Amino acid sequence: MNHLHTFWYNLRHAFGNLLPIILVVGVFQAAVIRELPNGLTEMLLGLAVVIFGVAVFLQGLELGVFPVGKSLSNAFARRGSLPLLMGFGFCLGFSSVIAEPALIAVAEQAEDISDGRIKGLTLRLLIALSVGLVVALGVLRTLLGHPLHWYMIIGYLLVSCVTFFAPEEIVGLAYDSGGVTTNIVTVPLIAALGIGLAASIKGRNPLAHGFGLVALAVMVPMIAVQFYGIVVYTLFPVEAAVEAASNIALQAGDTAEIITKTSGSVLVGMLIDLLMMLRDVLPIIIVILFFQYAVIRKPLPYVRRVIMGFAMVILGLYAFVIGLKLGLFPIGRSMAEQLIGLDTLVYVYLFALAIGFATTMAEPALIAIGGQAEEAAHGKLNAKHIRLLVALGVAIGIAIGVHRIITGDSIHYYIMGGYALVIFLTWLAPRFIVPLAFDLGGVTTSEVTVPLVTALGIGLATQIEGRSALIDGFGLIAFASIFPIVTVLLYAIVMERLKPAGGDAQ
Template sequence: MNQKLKEKITESLSSVLPVTCIVLILGITIAPIPLDPLMLFLAGAAFLIIGMGFFTLGVDMAMMPIGEKVGAQLARVKRLPIIITACIIIGAVVTVAEPDLQVLAGQTPAVPNMVLILAVAAGVGFFLALAFLRSLFGWSLSHILMVCYIILFIMAFYIPGDFLAVAFDSGGVTTGPITVPFIMALGMGLSSIGQGKNQDSDSFGLVALCSIGPILSVMILGLVYQSSSGTYEPMSIPSISNSQDLWLAFQHELPEYALEVFTALFPILAFYILFQIFFLKMRRRQVVKILVGMLYSYIGLTLFLTGVNVGFMPAGSYLGKQLASLPYRWILVPVAMLIGYFIVKAEPAVQVLNKQVADMTGGTISEAAMMKGLSVGMALSLGFSLFRVLTGLPLLSLLLPGYAIALGLSFIVPPVFTSIAFDSGGVASGPMTATFLLPFAMGACEALGGDILKDAFGIVAMVAMTPLIIIQLIGLSYEFKTRREKSSAQLSIIDMDSEFIDLGKEDPNES
């Protein structure tokens, strides 16, 4: 067990180290960073590395097995109303517990926090039920996504501008490190009773549909409240004069995030205990392993969220301000792309998705290929987002063509790639995006004198969009490669057959 934890921490070190080095290099060259945010950033990186190691091990030991067992048990019930009701309740409860949802609620103008939280939770719950029905009846994910996004983009023209960016951001934010592993594992269990032609593709796609629920919920609230009275408060950086001040900055926030994570994990643990008592009847050794895994998840996510919120957020904001204040402010775009390429590796749920994709496809889609695709997608999304901050380009001018391309590709690539691609959009836009990249864009927007709510927000939506295109393009290239190999194999068989035919013919001169 200690060896596995060591391996996970080593993996997280290799994921976080590139971003840390980039920030340090920028800090000593073109964008000097004061010691206060720099010390917080370095300490936050240490929290991040250890936390991510504990969390990914905990997911392997507890979150994934719980989701799979609960999903498989629900599949055995064979009573549609009970399963749909259970999906709605599970989706809503897990979403309410998602730590990032609290951040989203505080950013949305004019809507009371609890109203927004309950609306988003209901949206996730109903779309989780829809995702189950898709797996059960073999419905086409491409057709469902097409209808849903057409509705969303029609509604986008009728809601206030302040709601638009926050609405699309909510789709990525609410599918965070708690929701994603559980929902993905739940899908693996539920897909066992599906009637679709491709069980692999049916096991994916749940995150994709659950990402639509929050967007729709916030848009409906925008139509109801019809207000654009959003406010933005500049971030304050605590003063750090010695090592004790540095520790106190993290110690002050640690209990708060520990409580948030406990609130997030407790519903999942409660679901598991109920299912264990009445249905699963797992052996004592398996139960102990899952409980230890939940403890690892709790420790890891607490350290991770403390690190990114206390350490990374101030550094991101300050770095964005410094780069935007330079005479050559265009450098924001390539710097953001470079950071985006590496920072996606530090998203906890990305590791979970890549491993599950490799396992489910038997290595056909490797973890390395998935990571490369997500990294390229993140780099492009950050480049477009900072270009939008510099120019004030409307968010819809990028989202409309982007989703049109993504949805168009969904009809020509293998279904499993479409399901994985739309899942990856929600997975890539996790805590690192919300606590480093969003403050980075907000800091740059503040220095440029732009509209924070309209220009800086929307970065999560962009991060969630570009992987949809990149992963499907990987699928398209894989499809072409497979067809070429099949054609070559068929030609070889035909050649061999013709040789046998020639050999079987008698020479007319031999008689």
């Protein structure tokens, strides 16, 4: 009965996360566009499947993944072994990112749009490896008590330098990849590890030292993916890439033909998709079992519940991906097509502002982290103010990203300018706010928002003459991650200046 109550809560949570999107799209359809999009029934069915998939996925995480992950984190913190903690941090970062639904969706879009030149699985493995390495580094930072601002300033200077040399086909995707790595699976696991470590070590502050792992997990994939783009687009000849893409397309066609000729082809296709989902979740299962039995050497508690939890994770992930293809991707592209078809571009900017603000205000991860930050800051921060500032930052960021697509400007200058501003504000901001501000930049886009915003960007780039879906379509998630950092840091700087003399800034 308790599980049914939890599932109902997760179902309402998933619907609440989707409701702002439905309301914003509905208002624009009724008041501005005044016509129904094609394939409305399939879109509504897709949205329902997304809600069901997210609810089942969350239920599975709460039953199987989170309890075991937190238990392992606490066990390693009590042992105090640096190699074990860093090894566990690496494995936790890698396994949680490889199964991230939003990353799976973006990687599939990138492979489709690049005609197979960018490999979706390679992209995900590269991002997961980079997140694993940086979570291990973040664990070391927490243990040593280093301030985060030096890591972020040096890191984003390196990001900007790599951006200067990266091919334009990869820059938007690279920054979006950083934004989607920290989401429904990753944030709770990584945040719990960081805050748990800081709370268990004498002399560490959960606000100053516990936060920051999510921020590092956002930054490093940007560097890794840009290097991947340099290899793919600079070192590999175009002819070889085109030939490889053609071979992939032919193989995919042959496979589809074989499946179509097989009796019960729909069931076979569903079984193959479920097996692919199992492959995505398998790293988390392997990490948990290895550390539980080979390192901690204790039996897994509540085995049946954990098995049921992982089965629900796989089923929910499958339903989520199906719902994306039926609902959220078509809605984003349809809205882009309809808004571009109007006489004025004002409504495109208004839609970007509205969808950014509304979806962020309803983001559960942001609500949770805002509450944790208010508690850890002992009155220095207000959770409602944080949510408003972050939502405003996301709205501004998506609007600026839409403007870049419309004008056709190079993303290089926008991104480098944005992070130059972030670095400058990081230098001025009080130290206690820096880890939280960068973490907030990584949790602003949910598993529902990312696919819609990605589809909106690709749809706009497709509809505007002279724009490339690969070069111009990606990048909106990056803008949605940069500007919340700016608004939160500015808020902290202003509040610090207005504070009466003699107050404690630290």
